[in-house]
Amino acid sequence: xxxxxxxxxxxxxxxxxxxxxxxxxxxxxxxxxxxxxxxxxxxxxxxxxxxxxxxxxxxxxxxxxxxxxxxxxxxxxxxxxxxxxxxxxxxxxxxxxxxxxxxxxxxxxxxxxxxxxxxxxxxxxxxxxxxxxxxxxxxxxxxxxxxxxxxxxxxxxxxxxxxxxxxxxxxxxxxxxxxxxxxxxxxxxxxxxxxxxxxxxxxxxxxxxxxxxxxxxxxxxxxxxxxxxxxxxxxxxxxxxxxxxxxxxxxxxxxxxxxxxxxxxxxxxxxxxxxxxxxxxxxxxxxxxxxxxxxxxxxxxxxxxxxxxxxxxxxxxxxxxxxxxxxxxxxxxxxxxxxxxx
Numbered sequence: 001x002x003x004x005x006x007x008x009x010x011x012x013x014x015x016x017x018x019x020x021x022x023x024x025x026x027x028x029x030x031x032x033x034x035x036x037x038x039x040x041x042x043x044x045x046x047x048x049x050x051x052x053x054x055x056x057x058x059x060x061x062x063x064x065x066x067x068x069x070x071x072x073x074x075x076x077x078x079x080x081x082x083x084x085x086x087x088x089x090x091x092x093x094x095x096x097x098x099x100x101x102x103x104x105x106x107x108x109x110x111x112x113x114x115x116x117x118x119x120x121x122x123x124x125x126x127x128x129x130x131x132x133x134x135x136x137x138x139x140x141x142x143x144x145x146x147x148x149x150x151x152x153x154x155x156x157x158x159x160x161x162x163x164x165x166x167x168x169x170x171x172x173x174x175x176x177x178x179x180x181x182x183x184x185x186x187x188x189x190x191x192x193x194x195x196x197x198x199x200x201x202x203x204x205x206x207x208x209x210x211x212x213x214x215x216x217x218x219x220x221x222x223x224x225x226x227x228x229x230x231x232x233x234x235x236x237x238x239x240x241x242x243x244x245x246x247x248x249x250x251x252x253x254x255x256x257x258x259x260x261x262x263x264x265x266x267x268x269x270x271x272x273x274x275x276x277x278x279x280x281x282x283x284x285x286x287x288x289x290x291x292x293x294x295x296x297x298x299x300x301x302x303x304x305x306x307x308x309x310x311x312x313x314x315x316x317x318x319x320x321x322x323x324x325x326x327x328x329x330x331x332x333x334x335x336x337x338x339x340x341x342x
Contacts, residue, residue, distance in 0.1 A: 004337065005337060005340075005341070011069045011072065011073045011334075012076055012077055012078060013319065014069060014318070015065075015066060015069050015070075015082060016078060017319060018063075018066050018330060019078060019081055019082065020326075021052050021053040021059075021323075021326070022052040022053055022062050022066070025042070025043050025051055027054060027323070029055045030043055030046065031055070033107065047059075048093075048097050049089045049090060049091075050089070050098065053327045056115055057114050057118055060119050061122070061331040062327075062328075062330075062331060064121050064125055064331065067122065067137075072338065086137055087137075096143065098144050099147050102147050102151075108155075112151070112169070113155075113178070116151065116178070117173060117174045117176070117178055120148065120149075120177055120180075120181035121181065122141070123181060124181045124184045127185055128184060149190055152190060152193070156194070159197070161201075164226075165220075166218030166219065166222055166278070167217065167220065171201065172198075172201075172228070175198055176225070176228055176232060179194040199233065203242070206245040206246060206248075207245070208246050210223040210258045211254075211257055211258070214262045214278055216271075217274045217275075218262070219278045219281060221258065221285065223247065224282055224289065225281070227243055227246060227285065228288050228289055230242060231288065231289055240293060250302055250303075258306075261279045262278050264276050264317065267322055269324065276314050277314075279313055280310070280314045280315075280318075280329065281332055281336075282307075283310040283314065283336050287303075287304075287307045287340065287341055290303035300342060303342070311336060311337075314329075315337075
């Protein structure tokens with residue numbers, strides 16, 4: 001059986017992809033509301049830390065990936081280049097500018113909650129790494145982390161309904177990574193709020209219409225992302241009951257569209273290539289959900305088998321040669337490959 005865990009060779013390859021883009025300013029797709037003519041600025045001026053990789057959130061998770069790879073494989077040939085790139089971008093001055101940007105008028109929905117979640121994942125990675133440089137980068141990043149935690153605490157009580165899309169605003173994803181951070185750093189207020197919101201949004205869901213997936217430009221499965229959140233929030237026995245109600249025919253291989261990899265027809269198209277990301281994120285969700293189920297559970301076997309199918313399909317296309325996918329897919333691949341198989 002093919003080994004689908006992260007190897008040093010893969011780590012080196014993925015690091016090379018990220019190093020090429022974290023300092024590449026163009027092409028760039030800014031999510032930028034201009035309040036006056038003075039706001040017409042270059043990406044690097046607006047975002048001196050996270051200006052590369054085509055857009056802000058991809059730059060953030062590109063930095064997360066470099067940190068994760070260096071932690072897992074400190075002997076990488078690219079280790080010094082990674083440290084230089086992180087030193088250059090994660091300075092206190094750069095992070096002050098990023099934080100000031102968030103606090104300007106009409107910025108309250110900037111990168112909500114996809115970019116927020118990845119920034120907290122980067123913060124979590126740095127906070128748990130016993131490394132001199134990491135402690136410095138973590139300290140520098142903290143003002144931006146604090147600003148985003150404050151935004152979560154302000155926004156979530158006002159969000160009456162979850163966003164169930166398969167792209168950036170997906171609520172379940174934004175809550176999943178945020179509760180990981182909150183638990184790791186023991187932010188009980190944030191963790192409690194996310195647990196309450198998760199139950200309010202999703203606890204009563206049953207017989208989810210997952211046969212409607214995938215959407216044409218999805219990089220998340222709304223169904224699986226929701227389940228991956230709820231296995232974090234519910235106690236094991238409660239989650240198992242909830243999951244059987246949520247996808248009641250999964251043990252029989254239904255819906256098939258959820259368990260078969262999505263087909264990508266054009267990897268130069270920035271929206272169609274999202275489906276490679278969908279296959280990667282489905283695989284990491286399936287791995288984690290399966291692990292939360294009993295060893296003899298038939299759903300566990302279905303999910304484990306489908307996760308391998310999705311991973312094998314998508315990993316072959318992370319480096320397609322086109323920037324439309326190469327600026328972001330490696331982060332999804334690394335998150336998948338560093339998520340244990342069930």
